[in-house]
Amino acid sequence: NFLDSAGHMVKPEEFRISIYQGGCEPSLRRVAWRHLLNIFPNGLSGKERFEYMKKKEKEYLELRDQWRKFTNGESMSEEMKFVTSMVKKDVLRTDRTHRFYSGSDDSKNLISLFNILVTYALTHPQTSYCQGMSDIASPLLVTQKDEAQAYLCFCATMKRLKNNFNLNGQAITTKFKHLSDLLQMHDPELHSYFQEINAGDLFFCYRWILLELKREFPFEDALYMLEVMWSTLPPDPPHGEIAMTDETFSIDNLSRSPCSPSFGMKQTVYAKLFAMRRNHSVLKSNEGETDAEKELAQNSVNNNSRIDSNNIEESCPITISQEYPAMNDVETQKMAAKSSSIDGSLKSPLQEIHDLEKDLHIQSSLDTEERCIQDQPASDARGRLTLEGLGDTCTCTDENVEKSESDNEQSQFEISLDDSPETKLNTSAKATALVEKPTHSSVTDHSNNGSESPDLEKRACDFSPENNCPKHSSDEWNSSVKEGKIIQNHETDSACSNSLCNSECDSYSEAQATISNSMEIVKSVDDKNVGLPPPMDFGCGNPFLMFLCLALLQQHREIILQKKLEYDEIAIMFDKLVRKHDVHKILHHGRLLYSEYLRTQQKLKESSESDPSV
Amino acid sequence: MSYAYLFKYIIIGDTGVGKSCLLLQFTDKRFQPVHDLTIGVEFGARMITIDGKQIKLQIWDTAGQESFRSITRSYYRGAAGALLVYDITRRDTFNHLTTWLEDARQHSNSNMVIMLIGNKSDLEARRDVKKEEGEAFAREHGLIFMETSAKTAANVEEAFINTAKEIYQKIQDGVFDINNEANGIKIGPQHSPSPSLPSSSGGGAQGSGCC
Numbered sequence: 124n125f126l127d128s129a130g131h132m133v134k135p136e137e138f139r140i141s142i143y144q145g146g147c148e149p150s151l152r153r154v155a156w157r158h159l160l161n162i163f164p165n166g167l168s169g170k171e172r173f174e175y176m177k178k179k180e181k182e183y184l185e186l187r188d189q190w191r192k193f194t195n196g197e198s199m200s201e202e203m204k205f206v207t208s209m210v211k212k213d214v215l216r217t218d219r220t221h222r223f224y225s226g227s228d229d230s231k232n233l234i235s236l237f238n239i240l241v242t243y244a245l246t247h248p249q250t251s252y253c254q255g256m257s258d259i260a261s262p263l264l265v266t267q268k269d270e271a272q273a274y275l276c277f278c279a280t281m282k283r284l285k286n287n288f289n290l291n292g293q294a295i296t297t298k299f300k301h302l303s304d305l306l307q308m309h310d311p312e313l314h315s316y317f318q319e320i321n322a323g324d325l326f327f328c329y330r331w332i333l334l335e336l337k338r339e340f341p342f343e344d345a346l347y348m349l350e351v352m353w354s355t356l357p358p359d360p361p362h363g364e365i366a367m368t369d370e371t372f373s374i375d376n377l378s379r380s381p382c383s384p385s386f387g388m389k390q391t392v393y394a395k396l397f398a399m400r401r402n403h404s405v406l407k408s409n410e411g412e413t414d415a416e417k418e419l420a421q422n423s424v425n426n427n428s429r430i431d432s433n434n435i436e437e438s439c440p441i442t443i444s445q446e447y448p449a450m451n452d453v454e455t456q457k458m459a460a461k462s463s464s465i466d467g468s469l470k471s472p473l474q475e476i477h478d479l480e481k482d483l484h485i486q487s488s489l490d491t492e493e494r495c496i497q498d499q500p501a502s503d504a505r506g507r508l509t510l511e512g513l514g515d516t517c518t519c520t521d522e523n524v525e526k527s528e529s530d531n532e533q534s535q536f537e538i539s540l541d542d543s544p545e546t547k548l549n550t551s552a553k554a555t556a557l558v559e560k561p562t563h564s565s566v567t568d569h570s571n572n573g574s575e576s577p578d579l580e581k582r583a584c585d586f587s588p589e590n591n592c593p594k595h596s597s598d599e600w601n602s603s604v605k606e607g608k609i610i611q612n613h614e615t616d617s618a619c620s621n622s623l624c625n626s627e628c629d630s631y632s633e634a635q636a637t638i639s640n641s642m643e644i645v646k647s648v649d650d651k652n653v654g655l656p657p658p659m660d661f662g663c664g665n666p667f668l669m670f671l672c673l674a675l676l677q678q679h680r681e682i683i684l685q686k687k688l689e690y691d692e693i694a695i696m697f698d699k700l701v702r703k704h705d706v707h708k709i710l711h712h713g714r715l716l717y718s719e720y721l722r723t724q725q726k727l728k729e730s731s732e733s734d735p736s737v
Numbered sequence: 738m739s740y741a742y743l744f745k746y747i748i749i750g751d752t753g754v755g756k757s758c759l760l761l762q763f764t765d766k767r768f769q770p771v772h773d774l775t776i777g778v779e780f781g782a783r784m785i786t787i788d789g790k791q792i793k794l795q796i797w798d799t800a801g802q803e804s805f806r807s808i809t810r811s812y813y814r815g816a817a818g819a820l821l822v823y824d825i826t827r828r829d830t831f832n833h834l835t836t837w838l839e840d841a842r843q844h845s846n847s848n849m850v851i852m853l854i855g856n857k858s859d860l861e862a863r864r865d866v867k868k869e870e871g872e873a874f875a876r877e878h879g880l881i882f883m884e885t886s887a888k889t890a891a892n893v894e895e896a897f898i899n900t901a902k903e904i905y906q907k908i909q910d911g912v913f914d915i916n917n918e919a920n921g922i923k924i925g926p927q928h929s930p931s932p933s934l935p936s937s938s939g940g941g942a943q944g945s946g947c948c
Contacts, residue, residue, distance in 0.1 A: 209752065212752060216771060220771070254775075255776055326778055327778075329777030329778065338776070691795045694780040695782060
């Protein structure tokens with residue numbers, strides 16, 4: 124239960140963790156995304172949210188109808204002409220292969236997408252319209268199936284992403300820099316190869332960064348990837364109501380002036396571009412270029428982080444502590460590859476979970492959408508959390524598996540890692556049925572000693588904390604888990620993490636073993652992550668995206684290195700992979716990298732706390 | 738694959754003039770009416786033969802994202818050829834040529850070969866810019882000119898290949914310093930396949946005699 128009986132969102136962190144681990148049942152997406160994207164102020168009940176949406180919808184329609192009055196004939200301002208013609212061109216080539224946007228060029232959904240983008244551009248003169256925005260708005264409209272609600276989601280998304288579209292390019296430059304640094308730390312070989320072939324700029328990742336990977340996966344998979352990524356961002360509810368316009372915007376801009384104040388610059392994009400380039404060359408001729416740029420980039424990081432720094436620590440939604448050997452030696456690469464392929468093959472059990480969820484939902488005879496989330500069965504949600512949390516803490520290291528060799532199923536797991544995915548599925552298919560990631564299965568076994576083949580439904584119930592964790596261990600565990608805990612800075616989430624931990628292991632000794640193992644790993648892992656900025660800065664506040672990009676690069680590292688691909692060949696390869704990447708592989712890999720990073724961050728934080736001189 | 742030279746091209750021009758379609762027609766010989774709008778830069782490559790020499794064209798197709806262009810000032814610098822594209826059915830795209838050209842000239846090397854392309858020549862009924870206007874603009878600014886149709890493939894090969902011929906000629910004339918990769922030209926691996934044949938790296942220059 125993420126909502127209380129009146130529909131207040133009372134467990135935003137747990138809500139996010141649950142989505143992080145397994146995404147969202149597609150039928151719940153519509154509502155879940157509104158929460159994930161922070162369109163609601165804090166503390167609304169279900170009924171209040173309903174009223175709020177009604178009110179915002181009305182506001183949207185007023186804004187939209189305001190500019191639509193002028194779009195016929197000569198009364199259109201230059202700004203409107205520019206915006207509408209740009210948007211129209213792009214809407215006609217955005218996700219047209221998706222059934223939602225297929226059909227004629229003037230179909231209803233295309234017009235909705237057009238309206239959203241034009242309304243946004245005209246009411247946000249500071250940002251206006253830039254290419255790429257249609258890709259960002261498209262999945263929101265597909266999911267919300269309603270123009271006004273999609274507009275709210277778009278405003279909320281753009282609040283975070285508008286810097287990507289700044290003409291000065293600072294945010295993007297910073298993200299490229301961070302990605303490059305990340306690559307250097309995690310995969311020096313690939314990084315230096317890129318340098319060697321003058322591909323160090325990583326420009327072939329531009330689309331990844333600008334659109335936050337939206338185009339890299341098949342559409343439905345992209346929805347899953349997006350929600351998982353959003354779940355790693357701190358809850359950031361609006362104070363008061365979500366802003367639907369720029370601060371500088373007034374409705375008079377639309378009705379009266381031929382041009383909003385800031386549009387003078389924007390209207391001739393090319394002139395602007397030109398002027399900007401000139402500035403750059405002046406800078407350069409003054410030899411200040413590099414430093415000035417660095418400073419700019421630095422400032423942009425700071426600016427961005429300032430926005431988020433208040434919130435980021437509060438949320439720290441990810442309480443996992445996933446263990447995984449370093450990724451840059453051949454053996455572990457292989458292992459990771461295997462586990463990824465298992466990941467893929469587990470897709471259908473995952474589907475079973477979803478089906479199960481569905482069944483359970485049907486049982487609850489509640490009618491409004493809001494309540495769907497509210498009534499997501501506790502046991503089920505807990506089950507997923509538990510499994511994932513467990514897996515993240517207790518598995519993935521050889522030592523770990525070996526240390527619990529007394530357990531029969533453990534050795535099966537060990538074998539299965541070295542064997543084909545099928546072996547694994549055969550030996551412990553049932554046990555893994557509830558988890559998305561195969562590496563978690565050993566933990567599933569841990570926590571369910573004795574229950575060899577429980578059916579799914581029973582299992583779902585088993586995972587309520589009461590059934591799952593012996594009370595006697597919880598206190599000891601609570602104190603010990605601190606070390607294993609990832610980034611838990613928010614006062615309230617100690618409860619959340621404790622309950623996670625409670626259900627994670629069924630004996631204190633196992634917990635200890637896990638922790639001591641994880642400590643060792645951390646030491647070796649630290650080197651790779653230790654120079655990275657903290658989460659509120661890294662990737663301009665979206666570190667998870669950086670790790671997904673790294674995962675994408677690393678998935679293809681062997682081809683790049685073995686075939687010695689040139690810059691253009693790499694870029695062409697990635698262009699051809701548009702909408703073709705395997706979301707399960709990439710998310711799996713990304714989660715592993717991300718939790719390593721979070722663990723390092725936590726260690727750094729702790730060590731700086733215990734030794735203020737550091 | 739081995740090649741004697743690699744030429745780097747860029748394609749520039751207003752959004753929606755058919756830059757990506759030209760590239761796709763040239764590299765894949767197909768036309769895709771519904772095409773994702775280009776984000777950032779997309780690449781294409783194709784091997785052509787000029788004067789019996791294998792030449793790899795590496796083509797950078799950029800989008801109008803201003804945020805991207807602002808971080809890629811080096812984009813023009815390393816190009817040997819540029820296709821400057823407008824849409825013959827939209828006069829505004831023709832009117833913007835001066836800006837594009839100025840921008841390109843300012844940031845590229847002075848020898849960059851620029852081909853002006855009036856695209857969508859299949860849409861004769863909707864023509865908004867006369868062919869003569871394109872020719873006049875090209876003459877005035879010292880560009881090569883062609884009207885193309887990415888849809889019917891008319892003149893598409895020619896546009897890319899004639900640009901390459903011009904670059905090749907400039908190499909023969911010694912205008913391009915082929916050892917400076919910033920000029921958008923790279924000598925291919927087949928010119929220096931192994932350290933035992935160092936003299937063959939001058940093959941390109943020797944080959945100039947035959948023209």
